[in-house]
Amino acid sequence: MIITKVRAHHLRGIPMQSPPFREKPDRTRALLIEVGTDEGLTGWGIHGYAHKSIVSFVNEYVAPLVVGQDPLRPARIQNAIRANLTVRHLGATLTNALSGIDVALWDIKGQSTGLSVHTLLGGAHDRIPVYITHGAAYDDAPVYSVDELAREAKHLVELGNTHIKNTVGRQAVPDPDDDYVRMAAIREAVGPDVQIAMDGNCRMTLPQTVRLCRLTEELNISFLEEPILHNDPDLLRRLRSQTTIPIAAGANHLHSAKDLLVAEAVDIIQPNVCNDAGYTAGLGIAELAEAFNVPLGHGNGSGPHNVALQAGVRNGKIIEYHFHKWMAYNAIFESTPQPENGFLTPSSEPGTGLRPRDGLVAEYEVDV
Ligand SMILES: [Mg+2]
Structure with a gap:
């Protein structure tokens, strides 16, 4: 061929x-x-x-x-x-x-x-836990108010989702005290049993991030994604020594997976097959991460393509469905795997199973 x-x-x-x-x-x-x-x-x-x-x-x-x-x-x-x-x-x-x-x-x-790509990549898991990212305003839309954020989080949980993620550090100058109020409102709205995570999108300094972690540890945060400017491996390593919140990074390939793993900068490594050289590179990063006893996670959208990797490799642990990008996939493709009670089952169709409408x-x- x-x-x-x-x-x-x-x-x-x-x-x-x-x-x-x-x-x-x-x-x-x-x-x-x-x-x-x-x-x-x-x-x-x-x-x-x-x-x-x-x-x-x-x-x-x-x-x-x-x-x-x-x-x-x-x-x-x-x-x-x-x-x-x-x-x-x-x-x-x-x-x-x-x-x-x-x-x-x-x-x-x-x-x-x-064969499905999930099977070709190893087929390690039948299904994979999924978290829903929401509450990020797009284009000229106003920033979500605290009440609006909490209401949306509660709504997503009522739909059967068990793990949600929000962005932090998005103020003109990142403001950990403001983010604490926002995350606390979400915790209050969803109750103690739902997992809640935070994503800093590489916007904060180390001191800002340490303060955010100290404030939010009591909220039982499942992980904090890419908090630090440029995903700097040394700063992430120093952050990990000052908080109990697990640190995730790697969705934005500002530093290679190797740099993050060697620096002991992350608890979860997050390659994205749609940005970071595909399934071929994803397999390599999964093997590398396993040697460091670091699980694979996923962030940055394109969840329906990434689930094949997360469910395919032994150390795949979690997939992101970013609400906006999840709805975009539903609009673009004939058939997209949908979250069910906190889990996502990868497509069993030959290939990715994702065909444009x-x-x-x-x-x-x-x-x-
Ligand atoms: Mg992210």
Whole structure:
């Protein structure tokens, strides 16, 4: 089998379900990567951030290196791209492009063998715990008030979810005391048995983060994700020595998984197959993490693609369904695994099981 087509599609204005008590956003954008073959199989990857820069990069620079290759050999294709591209200074752009193509290749590998990607990656778990991230305002929307945040958290729990996550440190200057009030309201709203987590999105200094941890430890926080600027491994290591809250990082590949693990910077490592070089790299990070006795977790959206890795490898522990991005997946793909009572069962369809809805690409694709 030979790859005959590689094409990144930028889609805009796809209608989707808005957050529980808000009218916006009710549309989403997406960046899908299509890999076609001479045997009629088509694989689909997605770029988690839908940055337009990836579109021309994939279509102009990466596609010519991939067309003509055997789609069942994603590792060989990654080698070919890395060896031949003369634009290595694009760094994260290259990694993001590799991810979308790699996910599409594993999709083809699954379809050609009749196996799910979850099975191909090891099939370690039948289902995986899932947490719901919510309460992040988009575009020009107002920041969630404390009451609004608590009400939404309670609503998500009433739908059967058992673990939720919120963002912290999003003030103009990160304000741990304000975040404590917000997290305390959520704890009060959902009761003691629901797990609650925090995500700092790399916005805080070490002193701000230490204060936040000291204030919120009494709320029984399940984990704190990427609190520190640039995911600095040394600062994360120092943070871990000053709090009992487990620290997670790695969704944003600012430092490699190796740097975080060697520095003893994390309790949970979070590769994202849609941003960090695909399932191929995810398998490598899982093996590396196991050598350090560190479990794999997931953050940063694209949960329906990432569940195959988390449920596939032995040390996969948890998957994120970011409410906004979960609804986006429901809008984009024919069939997306849905959380049930705190767990997610990976697709058993050949490949990823994630096929764009009929006609969606043609209707919403825009030129870049
Ligand atoms: Mg995050």
